[in-house]
Amino acid sequence: MKIICPKCGNEHNVNLKKINYARFKALCSSCKTAFLVSIDTCPACGNLQLSGQKNCKSCQAPFESFEKLITQEANKEVTREKKNLDKNTESADPIRYKPEFLGSGAEYFRIWIVNLALTILSLGIYAPWAKVRTQQYFYLHSQVAGQPFEYLANPVAILKGYLIVGACLVVYNLTNTINPVIGAILVPVFMVIFPFLMYKSLRFKAHNSAYRNIRFRFLGTLGESYITFLLLPILTPLTLGLALPYGLFRQKYYVMGNFVYGSSKNIFTGQIGKFYLISLMTALIALAAIIPFAIPLHWFAENILPALRKSAQPSQQTTMMLVGAAVIVYFFALFLFSLVQQYYYARTTNYCWSQLNMGGVQFQSTLKARQLIWIRFSNILGIILSLGLFMPWAKVRRTRYLLDNITVITPRNLDKFIAAKEDDESAVGDAAMDYFDFEIGL
Amino acid sequence: MIIYGTYFDGSSSRPRKVRLKVHEERVECSEHDGKTFYSASLSHCRLTPSLGNSRRFLKLPNGGRWEGDEHAIAVIEKKMAGGRGMHFVHSLEKRWRAALTSFVVLGIAVWLFVDMGIPLMAAKIAVAVPEEILDKVSKQSLTMLDERLFKPSELDSEERENMQDTFTALVKEMGLGERYRLQLRKGGKIGANAFALPSGTIIVTDELIKLAEDDRQIRGVLVHEVAHVQNRHAIRHALQQLGVFALVSISMGDITSITSVATTLPMILVESGYSRDFEREADDAVIRYFSQKSWNSKPFQEILLSLQQASGHSQQPSFLSTHPGIQERIKRLKELEAENSSTRLIF
Numbered sequence: 001m002k003i004i005c006p007k008c009g010n011e012h013n014v015n016l017k018k019i020n021y022a023r024f025k026a027l028c029s030s031c032k033t034a035f036l037v038s039i040d041t042c043p044a045c046g047n048l049q050l051s052g053q054k055n056c057k058s059c060q061a062p063f064e065s066f067e068k069l070i071t072q073e074a075n076k077e078v079t080r081e082k083k084n085l086d087k088n089t090e091s092a093d094p095i096r097y098k099p100e101f102l103g104s105g106a107e108y109f110r111i112w113i114v115n116l117a118l119t120i121l122s123l124g125i126y127a128p129w130a131k132v133r134t135q136q137y138f139y140l141h142s143q144v145a146g147q148p149f150e151y152l153a154n155p156v157a158i159l160k161g162y163l164i165v166g167a168c169l170v171v172y173n174l175t176n177t178i179n180p181v182i183g184a185i186l187v188p189v190f191m192v193i194f195p196f197l198m199y200k201s202l203r204f205k206a207h208n209s210a211y212r213n214i215r216f217r218f219l220g221t222l223g224e225s226y227i228t229f230l231l232l233p234i235l236t237p238l239t240l241g242l243a244l245p246y247g248l249f250r251q252k253y254y255v256m257g258n259f260v261y262g263s264s265k266n267i268f269t270g271q272i273g274k275f276y277l278i279s280l281m282t283a284l285i286a287l288a289a290i291i292p293f294a295i296p297l298h299w300f301a302e303n304i305l306p307a308l309r310k311s312a313q314p315s316q317q318t319t320m321m322l323v324g325a326a327v328i329v330y331f332f333a334l335f336l337f338s339l340v341q342q343y344y345y346a347r348t349t350n351y352c353w354s355q356l357n358m359g360g361v362q363f364q365s366t367l368k369a370r371q372l373i374w375i376r377f378s379n380i381l382g383i384i385l386s387l388g389l390f391m392p393w394a395k396v397r398r399t400r401y402l403l404d405n406i407t408v409i410t411p412r413n414l415d416k417f418i419a420a421k422e423d424d425e426s427a428v429g430d431a432a433m434d435y436f437d438f439e440i441g442l
Numbered sequence: 443m444i445i446y447g448t449y450f451d452g453s454s455s456r457p458r459k460v461r462l463k464v465h466e467e468r469v470e471c472s473e474h475d476g477k478t479f480y481s482a483s484l485s486h487c488r489l490t491p492s493l494g495n496s497r498r499f500l501k502l503p504n505g506g507r508w509e510g511d512e513h514a515i516a517v518i519e520k521k522m523a524g525g526r527g528m529h530f531v532h533s534l535e536k537r538w539r540a541a542l543t544s545f546v547v548l549g550i551a552v553w554l555f556v557d558m559g560i561p562l563m564a565a566k567i568a569v570a571v572p573e574e575i576l577d578k579v580s581k582q583s584l585t586m587l588d589e590r591l592f593k594p595s596e597l598d599s600e601e602r603e604n605m606q607d608t609f610t611a612l613v614k615e616m617g618l619g620e621r622y623r624l625q626l627r628k629g630g631k632i633g634a635n636a637f638a639l640p641s642g643t644i645i646v647t648d649e650l651i652k653l654a655e656d657d658r659q660i661r662g663v664l665v666h667e668v669a670h671v672q673n674r675h676a677i678r679h680a681l682q683q684l685g686v687f688a689l690v691s692i693s694m695g696d697i698t699s700i701t702s703v704a705t706t707l708p709m710i711l712v713e714s715g716y717s718r719d720f721e722r723e724a725d726d727a728v729i730r731y732f733s734q735k736s737w738n739s740k741p742f743q744e745i746l747l748s749l750q751q752a753s754g755h756s757q758q759p760s761f762l763s764t765h766p767g768i769q770e771r772i773k774r775l776k777e778l779e780a781e782n783s784s785t786r787l788i789f
Contacts, residue, residue: 107494110541114534116693117544120551124692133493133528140496147457148497166688173684182582212457213450213507262455389545417455 007033094362097408101400103141105393111137112392128158138395142403144211145414152215153208161204165197195229196222206259214419219266220258228254245279246272252352263420264359270352278347286340293332300325335377342372353406359417364407375401445517447510462500462508464521469500471508480504484521491528494535552689556712560685561719567681568674573621573641576677580641584625587637587645592627597648602626605646608657612664616731618642622668626651634752638667640676653748662728662742669727675720682716725771729778743772
């Protein structure tokens with residue numbers, strides 16, 4: 001292999017096979033200049049050659065100089081570290097990472113529809129594999145500081161969870177349709193099981209989420225789960241709803257305060273007062289939105305509806321008018337619901353992220369309620385109008401917006417996290433035995 | 443073969459530049475000092491399945507994770523025995539044509555399930571349900587209905603006896619067993635109506651009896667309800683509802699997402715479609731009974747009309763309702779009757 005000295009331009013022959021390093025310093029024998037040489041392995045034929053080529057010299061396969069990329073990246077990191085060290089470590093500028101979502105709706109659509117068809121054709125047995133695949137797509141395309149997340153769940157474990165929950169739902173549904181009295185008795189039974197499922201599910205989710213090959217963990221206890229998901233919801237109606245914001249606060253607290261990365265400790269400094277403030281604002285907004293619609297609706301129900309009822313043989317026209325009115329009411333209710341829900345979600349999510357400290361790493365979330373409402377409402381509309389086909393794009397769109405609005409703020413780079421020790425009973429112990437994974441809208 | 447990549451050892455979040463020496467059956471990991479710090483048999487390593495254009499990793503048996511560019515991954519994949527795991531699924535996911543085929547297949551499969559699979563399975567299972575269970579369930583339902591909706595019948599004893607006689611005669615005529623019983627109640631809020639419990643108990647409200655002008659009208663209603671029992675409609679409906687629920691929750695990939703708005707409407711539509719099918723089946727039984735007796739189906743049409751007027755409800759479009767629209771049912775009755783009479787003419 002020929003190496004050309006960058007200074008004097010003389011050519012030197014080097015046997016690359018004898019060199020063990022990807023990068024080495026060469027000394028020009030003519031002008032005594034030292035310079036850096038890097039070699040690449042051609043991924044296609046495996047031959048070694050100098051970096052910086054566009055095509056492999058032996059087999060013409062195109063390749064990018066990987067080593068060069070690594071060097072550039074490493075250099076950047078070094079200068080960044082130096083910059084931070086130069087200033088006093090305490091007052092050093094924190095590094096701000098913007099997470100990215102690199103998935104595309106079209107690509108996810110194909111994955112989604114193929115896996116859905118396989119699920120239906122296999123009578124549901126393939127469902128856990130489909131779940132892992134679609135979930136993994138979102139994890140792998142979400143990156144922080146250039147590294148993706150990973151979803152590590154075992155489909156067989158998910159299948160077990162599906163079968164158990166599915167059996168419960170079958171029992172409930174059958175008894176409820178055949179005999180609502182027994183069905184009503186079963187509701188409290190499920191209310192008692194629910195916190196347990198929630199706890200198991202959060203542990204499962206955390207244990208099977210990884211970043212930089214380190215798993216997350218969920219440290220919340222079962223007792224806390226019962227307080228959060230059973231006791232407080234029971235108290236809410238008893239206090240005429242006054243305990244509701246507190247209950248919602250405790251839910252966020254339970255999830256965010258206990259969802260740790262490796263062996264990091266979480267500090268969640270959220271305050272209840274803020275939740276009451278947000279809840280009050282949400283209630284006011286809901287009220288303000290309902291009134292301008294409730295008045296014409298009330299007028300319609302008072303004046304037009306009775307007249308329509310009286311006519312024994314309603315014409316085709318009035319029937320269509322009633323259906324039209326029902327559709328309008330339905331979409332308005334939908335809009336109102338997404339308005340309230342998304343406003344609350346934006347405000348609490350922004351607040352909770354700002355109050356979280358995950359082993360020194362802090363977060364900033366800048367969700368705009370208006371944007372979220374628009375995304376949610378247009379997504380539902382799109383899904384209905386496209387008979388569900390828009391669903392993958394809707395999910396990609398929302399995920400992208402959520403990730404675009406989070407900033408990870410860290411005093412150092414993210415290299416200093418350590419995985420939990422294997423013998424830590426609470427960490428890996430029985431979490432590996434869990435098998436519930438639900439989508440939790442918290 | 444030597445390839446370069448990023449390595450995370452599984453205990454620290456620090457990335458390391460690691461060089462992988464790929465032999466026929468082993469991989470050796472070394473950093474830039476050239477010393478091999480770990481080596482493993484390739485058969486113990488796992489390559490994460492390809493998924494869209496996502497990044498792929500080589501999972502090492504020590505818990506480490508190595509990542510190279512796509513060419514490097516291709517090198518490893520060639521060495522690893524066979525196209526493992528989700529290769530087939532991935533090859534489908536890459537193609538738009540496969541996506542389109544999936545869509546068509548999905549549509550056909552869902553249609554087949556809803557239209558044939560679920561009703562067929564429900565019918566099969568419904569037959570196997572023992573009568574003791576039906577009796578128990580019906581007893582409880584009747585107690586519940588009595589507590590919440592019905593009041594004791596206020597008909598005088600003559601009217602009641604007349605009704606019982608009609609019912610006994612009907613049971614004899616149709617060759618029904620002892621399971622079939624008639625219960626009379628005052629409907630109150632629900633007004634003129636008739637119900638069938640799976641055990642064979644048929645409840646008729648006072649209001650309905652008063653509404654009926656003659657014996658044939660009552661018989662039409664009774665035969666309709668008896669058909670519900672004979673064909674086990676209640677249990678079949680419950681099973682079919684469950685089938686739709688299972689279908690939707692499986693296709694949504696998540697059992698909890700069942701609450702979402704988008705899925706409830708199609709479920710309602712499908713379910714009300716099912717109950718309309720059952721109503722039609724029961725109407726068919728009425729036609730059969732009437733034509734056996736060489737009666738015209740007019741009395742049944744009349745009672746349907748009076749029921750509609752009595753309930754005073756404006757007519758819903760039929761796709762939203764659990765019963766087919768009265769007009770639609772009457773039209774159907776007339777059509778069926780025309781068919782029946784023509785067959786009678788031929789034979």
